[in-house]
Amino acid sequence: MTLQEQQGEAELIAAILAGETQLYHDLIRPYERPVYLLALSYMKNETDAEDVAQEAFLKAFRHLSSFRADAKFSTWLISIALNEARGRLRRQTAARTESLDKDPDEEGAVSPALLRDWREIPSEAVERGEIRDLLRKAVETLPEIYREVFLLRDVEELNINETAEALNISVSAVKVRLHRARLMLQKYLAPQLKSVTKPKRRWFAWS
């Protein structure tokens, strides 16, 4: 985001707080996708994710006056969405005690899938439904702490500092988790993508 855009955003927020509430529609438009994707990564189904996203946008509106002008609106909004998603998951799966006692960043190295060669898969391949499903499923199977970093950083293209701030973790934790997420995806996806995108043998090509 450019400085100008950031200033524009600050002015929008001031105007909304001063009573021009309609401007809230414009303020949030750029964040519909990142907020929804983050919600989806927690809820794993579209209906709940949409609900969480709507709630997050409503909460942000109701609490807009507590937004500190020195923070970034995007990271503030994302942390509201994150709390909303986590809170709802907690209520759904009452008291999951998974991995509270160990530091996930301490786990060992992830090794990639070993390949001898790689033929570039063009982005047109994404038009094929099976490829899209494969990519989505791969991201969904990442453990939560890697998935959220990956989505914000590599899918939504927040920078490292913004990702750290939104998730309330350190910059070095972002780097470690991102690295693991990327290698896990490579390990899971590279062999499968290689086989589904292999050029089909053309029978009777000479007839």
Next chain:
Amino acid sequence: MVIECKHVWTYISDYLDGTLSEEIRVTVQKHLEHCELCSAILDSTRNILVLTADDRVFELPVGFSERLHQRLEEELKQKKGS
């Protein structure tokens, strides 16, 4: 300086982000020039990142935006009325 493949793998993410120190970057670069295995791993990782970042992979549900703004509109009206 010569490094082993498994060390190169620990630098893949930083290499892709361009955040390695110059010295390590050069070492990794040299390794990649003669190691088919590591360059295939790097190329596939980079390729996968391009594919997963494609907007078509994660799409907003149809009507998401309309429903969201409709719900906001109700909230905004209420606020005005209150």
